[in-house]
Amino acid sequence: MPNITHPHAFIVATLVVLALPAAALPAAALPAVAAPPTSASTTPTSVAADVPDLPDVPDVPLQARADDDFYTPPSPLPDGANGEVVRWREEPRQLSARSYLLMYHSTNATGQDMPVTGRVLVPSAPWRGEGPRPIVSVASGTRGVGDTCAPSRWLDYERPLIEPMLLAGWAVVVTDYEGLGTPGMHTYVVGRSEGRAVIDMVRAATSLPATGLEAGGKVAFSGYSQGGGGAMWAGELQPEYAPELDLVGVAAGGVPADLTEVAEGLDGKVGFGFLLLAAYGMDAAYPELDLETYFNERGRETYEREQDDCVDGTLTHAFQNIGMFTTTNPLHSPAWQARLAENRLGANPPDVPIHLFHGTLDEIVAPGQARALRNEYCAAGADVRWEWHLGEHVSTFVTGAPGVITFLDRRFRDRPFLGHC
Numbered sequence: 001m002p003n004i005t006h007p008h009a010f011i012v013a014t015l016v017v018l019a020l021p022a023a024a025l026p027a028a029a030l031p032a033v034a035a036p037p038t039s040a041s042t043t044p045t046s047v048a049a050d051v052p053d054l055p056d057v058p059d060v061p062l063q064a065r066a067d068d069d070f071y072t073p074p075s076p077l078p079d080g081a082n083g084e085v086v087r088w089r090e091e092p093r094q095l096s097a098r099s100y101l102l103m104y105h106s107t108n109a110t111g112q113d114m115p116v117t118g119r120v121l122v123p124s125a126p127w128r129g130e131g132p133r134p135i136v137s138v139a140s141g142t143r144g145v146g147d148t149c150a151p152s153r154w155l156d157y158e159r160p161l162i163e164p165m166l167l168a169g170w171a172v173v174v175t176d177y178e179g180l181g182t183p184g185m186h187t188y189v190v191g192r193s194e195g196r197a198v199i200d201m202v203r204a205a206t207s208l209p210a211t212g213l214e215a216g217g218k219v220a221f222s223g224y225s226q227g228g229g230g231a232m233w234a235g236e237l238q239p240e241y242a243p244e245l246d247l248v249g250v251a252a253g254g255v256p257a258d259l260t261e262v263a264e265g266l267d268g269k270v271g272f273g274f275l276l277l278a279a280y281g282m283d284a285a286y287p288e289l290d291l292e293t294y295f296n297e298r299g300r301e302t303y304e305r306e307q308d309d310c311v312d313g314t315l316t317h318a319f320q321n322i323g324m325f326t327t328t329n330p331l332h333s334p335a336w337q338a339r340l341a342e343n344r345l346g347a348n349p350p351d352v353p354i355h356l357f358h359g360t361l362d363e364i365v366a367p368g369q370a371r372a373l374r375n376e377y378c379a380a381g382a383d384v385r386w387e388w389h390l391g392e393h394v395s396t397f398v399t400g401a402p403g404v405i406t407f408l409d410r411r412f413r414d415r416p417f418l419g420h421c
Contacts (some may be wrong), residue, residue: 013177017271073115083203126168132217139223139230144310168224188281195233228255249411257373265366273314299325349382357387359396378421
């Protein structure tokens with residue numbers, strides 16, 4: 001949930017709460033999130049792999065502690081392979097699962113080693129299918145760019161989607177992405193950074209003996225909105241980046257597949273604040289874009305003020321436009337156009353079943369470019385299931401959730417897949 005100390009966060013929280021009951025479980029099935037303990041382990045190999053379930057630990061409210069040293073990586077960062085754990089700690093239970101906070105190695109959009117944090121949830125419910133317990137790497141939707149907004153710090157609006165996964169006996173891992181929790185600006189909607197972080201979260205979870213998760217089990221990627229993009233990028237990158245994973249499916253909704261078209265649909269509209277976040281994220285990933293040179297005085301002041309903003313900050317920019325913050329539109333420059341094109345999905349369709357869904361009235365992520373992604377995948381011979389939902393951005397997350405769970409269940413149990421191409 002957005003940090004409710006920010007202005008307008010109560011409005012966002014209210015909208016989310018109003019949207020969720022259609023998918024939510026009974027309140028008794030959704031325990032409160034747990035607060036981080038104070039100690040951290042930096043020796044993940046020191047814990048035996050075969051660890052029995054611990055007794056239930058009382059749930060306590062999560063506090064988003066900006067001063068939590070866990071999120072500050074060692075300096076210098078030790079060398080490590082993608083997915084190698086830098087540090088970890090077990091925390092009080094969240095939802096119906098044991099909970100672990102991890103920092104691990106991944107690779108950013110320009111090929112550099114980076115530290116990323118994330119959370120592993122290992123359910124009490126047994127996995128009753130064949131093989132090791134499956135893992136869903138959930139790519140989170142928009143949290144903002146401030147470190148206190150990191151998914152691992154908050155049990156938030158994706159709770160009604162994650163809890164059914166845990167009750168089914170699947171482990172769930174959730175990355176914080178680059179720069180969300182860890183130092184530096186979050187590289188919001190930058191595909192190669194997000195996709196690799198989603199993949200390496202699985203590697204980290206299975207390399208930590210304390211979790212009891214085995215490498216070689218079935219894996220799926222799932223996400224909505226920003227997370228839909230992150231999940232699809234993970235799917236496109238996996239064959240070359242992590243061929244050892246037994247990927248069986250990708251579920252993604254509200255996918256920002258073409259950032260140029262998404263930006264054009266946001267300029268001057270209710271969701272313009274998301275365009276600003278995307279500009280900040282692209283600039284953080286690719287320093288040569290030099291976003292600040294395009295700003296006018298208002299743009300510079302806004303950028304400085306919003307370095308730590310969570311998603312609620314987007315509300316303050318409804319119906320604004322690029323010209324209010326810049327002297328020249330960066331989207332028209334060759335450097336920006338090249339990087340936006342580089343972050344367009346569709347060139348490498350995953351070789352596994354894909355479940356895509358989108359709202360017909362989506363006011364944040366343009367429906368046309370999502371349909372174009374579906375068509376491109378189908379033309380390349382991918383196995384795609386497509387769902388239109390009559391609704392806007394938030395309601396489609398809710399109405400699409402049951403279909404995601406059904407799709408993943410069938411993939412983990414090797415049931416037939418019927419595509420729509």
